[in-house]
Amino acid sequence: MQELTIAKEKLTKAGYLDLEIDPTLDLYEEIEKLKKEKNAILLAHYYQESEIQDIADYIGDSLGLSQKAASTEADMIVFAGVHFMAETAKILSPSKKVLLPDLNAGCSLADSCPPHLFKKFKEKHPDHVVISYINCTAGLKTLTDIVCTSTNAEHVVNSVPKDKEIIFAPDKNLGAYLIKKTGRDMILWNGACMVHEIFAMEKIVKLMERHPGSQFIAHPECEAKLLDIADYIGSTSGLLRYTQESDATTFIVGTEAGIIHQMEKYSPNKTFIPAPPNNTCACNECPHMRLNTLEKLYLCMKYELPEIILDEAIIARAKLPIDRMMEISKKAGL
Ligand code: 13P
Ligand code: SF4
Numbered sequence: 040m041q042e043l044t045i046a047k048e049k050l051t052k053a054g055y056l057d058l059e060i061d062p063t064l065d066l067y068e069e070i071e072k073l074k075k076e077k078n079a080i081l082l083a084h085y086y087q088e089s090e091i092q093d094i095a096d097y098i099g100d101s102l103g104l105s106q107k108a109a110s111t112e113a114d115m116i117v118f119a120g121v122h123f124m125a126e127t128a129k130i131l132s133p134s135k136k137v138l139l140p141d142l143n144a145g146c147s148l149a150d151s152c153p154p155h156l157f158k159k160f161k162e163k164h165p166d167h168v169v170i171s172y173i174n175c176t177a178g179l180k181t182l183t184d185i186v187c188t189s190t191n192a193e194h195v196v197n198s199v200p201k202d203k204e205i206i207f208a209p210d211k212n213l214g215a216y217l218i219k220k221t222g223r224d225m226i227l228w229n230g231a232c233m234v235h236e237i238f239a240m241e242k243i244v245k246l247m248e249r250h251p252g253s254q255f256i257a258h259p260e261c262e263a264k265l266l267d268i269a270d271y272i273g274s275t276s277g278l279l280r281y282t283q284e285s286d287a288t289t290f291i292v293g294t295e296a297g298i299i300h301q302m303e304k305y306s307p308n309k310t311f312i313p314a315p316p317n318n319t320c321a322c323n324e325c326p327h328m329r330l331n332t333l334e335k336l337y338l339c340m341k342y343e344l345p346e347i348i349l350d351e352a353i354i355a356r357a358k359l360p361i362d363r364m365m366e367i368s369k370k371a372g373l
Contacts, residue, residue, distance in 0.1 A: 046342045054142035055330075055345065056338035066337045070094055073340040080113035081336075082128070084120040085275045086297035086328040091119045091336060098301065100276040101127075101173045101188040102368060108132055109365065117340055118347075121327045123149045126177045129347045130357050137347040140335035144327045146174055148260070151230030152209030154178035160206075164226060167206045168199050171360065174232070175209055177349055180357035186364040189213065189259055189274035194371045195364060196221045212236070216259040216266055234295050234325045235260035239317035243291055244268070246312060250289045255314070256281060257293030265293060282306055296323045 046056050060066075074081060074096070082104050083095035092098050097107045101124065108116055108128035115136045118125035123146055125139040152175055161169060161182055171183040172192070180186060187195035196217050199205055205223060207214040209230030218225055235258055243265070247253055254270040256278050266272055271281045275298050282290055282302045289310040292299055296313040303311060316322040339345065349357075 043342060046338075046344060050344050055140060055335050056342055058338055060334055060337065064337075066333045067094055070333075070337055070340060073337070077115050077340065077343075078113050079115035079117050079340060080107075080111050081117045081119060082107055084124060084297075084328065085279070085301060086295040086325050087119045087331060088297070088329065088333075089300040090333050091331060092297070092300055094333075094336075095119060100190055100274050102190040102274070102373065103276060104128070105131060105173070105188070105361065106365070106368075108137075111135075115343070117336070119331050119336060120144070121146045121149075121325075122347075123174055123176060125347045126349065127173060127361065129349050130177060130180070130354050130361060133349075133351075133354050136343060138339050138343060139345055139347055140332070140339040141330040142345045144330045146327055147233035148172070148174040148210055148230055149176050149179075152176075152179055152228055154182060157182055157208060157228065160228070164204070164206055167204045167226065169206045169208065170195055170199070170225075171208050172210050172213055173361075173364075177353050177357045179208065180360055181353055183208075183357075183360040184363070185367070186360040188364070190276060191364060191368045191371065191373050192217055192259075193220055194367050194373070196223055196225070198367050199223075210260055212262055212266075213259045215263055216272070232260045234323060235293075236262060237316040237318075237322045238262075238265055238293055238314045240264055240268075242315040242317070243293070246291050246315070250291070250310075250312070252287060253289035253291055253310075253312075254285065254287040255291045255293060257314075261293050269293065278302075279305065282309065282311070295325045295328065297325075297328065 081095045109131040117138045121144045129137040169183045173188045205225040207225040208228035211227045214227035256271045257269040293314040299311045
């Protein structure tokens, strides 16, 4: 009990539990034990560290993770991902305890669209339908008509009657890609993902030349100039599927490098090269996603902290556009 009080105090300051762990513990075993004891499900995004992916009950893209969070019978959802993903899980399963190992795991895209500024922007276009990429805060979702993910975005845009105008937020790159794909003219919020904007075009072209027959595959959060030279564009699950189905044996992967772990598992005889960033940093790894570690995960499950807490009114309003997205995805067989 005293241990829990100390943990809570530490959490307030740091956003995660920074407690000593007995170095002799096998964390994989301990996490498995905690899952059973607490009837918890561990959901992980493809951008998580390989060791976290390996212990997850479900690994997926944003749509798959939301569907799993909505349908699970577990009492506790432990989210190895970023804040907006855990928030979405809470909105979809408000009676469950939702945990995120590190509350600092944010998202540059979500941060680029503060709800109070978006509200003013929306007021200037009162007749527009608002579509928001799921990579946004719960606050933004309360100002949204339909949420989308990269897997269902085209279906969501096409679901809006042709005579209605659309605002798309917060990702200008995904928005521009959707305008091209659907032919719908949309007003775009000026946001972007720090990871997908850092890939170096010239280095990718050189890699393609050095590996004849290789294919460049990219996430639609990348800039248009990169998407223009891509052999395939898709969400993380789309990219993963493509590498399995394609006859190509070498891929230059234009998204966060964490997905390569699953690509290598599914296609052990193929070669995957992370698309290089425009400097020497490891910027093709998302600094927010990578805040989660096995140690934080273990402590979070043991003490059931940090927990995602959301106001009931926010949950009720933010759920509407997510439910619409779920309905459209179901109809489309996604
Ligand atoms: P998807 O996995 O849905 O393609 O999303 C990618 C992403 O950037 C998540 O933060
Ligand atoms: Fe956000 Fe980009 Fe990180 Fe995804 S990869 S969580 S969009 S910053």
